[in-house]
Amino acid sequence: MNYPINEMFQTIQGEGYYTGTPAIFIRLQGCPIHCKWCDTKYTWKCLSENKISYEELIKKTTSNQKWSYINITKILKNIQIKEWTAKHVVITGGEPCIYNLLDLTEKLEEKGFKCQIETSGTKKIKCSENTWVTVSPKKDQKTLHTSILRSNEIKYPILKEEDLLYLEKILLIVQNKKYRVFLQPISQNQQALEICIKYCTIKNWRLSIQLHKYLLIR
Numbered sequence: 001m002n003y004p005i006n007e008m009f010q011t012i013q014g015e016g017y018y019t020g021t022p023a024i025f026i027r028l029q030g031c032p033i034h035c036k037w038c039d040t041k042y043t044w045k046c047l048s049e050n051k052i053s054y055e056e057l058i059k060k061t062t063s064n065q066k067w068s069y070i071n072i073t074k075i076l077k078n079i080q081i082k083e084w085t086a087k088h089v090v091i092t093g094g095e096p097c098i099y100n101l102l103d104l105t106e107k108l109e110e111k112g113f114k115c116q117i118e119t120s121g122t123k124k125i126k127c128s129e130n131t132w133v134t135v136s137p138k139k140d141q142k143t144l145h146t147s148i149l150r151s152n153e154i155k156y157p158i159l160k161e162e163d164l165l166y167l168e169k170i171l172l173i174v175q176n177k178k179y180r181v182f183l184q185p186i187s188q189n190q191q192a193l194e195i196c197i198k199y200c201t202i203k204n205w206r207l208s209i210q211l212h213k214y215l216l217i218r
């Protein structure tokens with residue numbers, strides 16, 4: 001199966017439970033959600049004029065709207081050519097769950113990788129059983145109950161205190177389960193950071209600060 005890929009790179013995971021873990025990022029192109037504060041707006045549309053070849057894609061070093069259809073064999077070939085050593089693969093976007101990720105995650109696992117998907121939770125999640133699913137609910141969008149129940153962590157973006165109301169609603173779905181909740185301030189906003197620290201402390205949740213942005217890495 002071919003996937004529309006915006007970029008692939010090796011870095012350190014800067015968010016949520018796996019913060020600090022060396023990881024290969026596979027960013028898929030396409031997202032119908034359109035959050036106001038999205039920091040990957042260049043992934044929203046799969047425009048044909050932005051389509052490039054596999055050879056061009058693997059040379060990309062900056063983030064932009066260019067993308068390419070790539071199959072799993074070529075994804076694995078790129079990892080091998082670049083001699084990337086991380087064993088954790090983050091499939092992100094865009095919204096990766098607009099695509100069926102079962103084949104991709106299963107094949108990566110067969111090669112010894114641990115897969116993680118980062119999703120808004122608004123689309124049905126199709127991936128291997130062992131894939132770590134990070135759901136990042138968007139308060140103006142309809143998060144699917146099935147996505148919340150499938151998730152391994154909830155990473156919730158915060159700008160204002162009232163944003164927590166939607167999270168409380170989401171947590172009702174998993175009420176009797178011990179849950180990993182991460183609060184993440186939007187765009188390194190200082191006020192949002194203070195709200196996150198306050199509620200992480202009160203609720204015994206965890207803070208996700210987008211470490212890569214402080215380290216000035218991809």
Ligand code: SF4
Nearest residue numbers: 031033034035038094
């Ligand atoms: S779901 Fe993710 S990629 Fe899509 S608009 Fe929202 S933040 Fe951006």
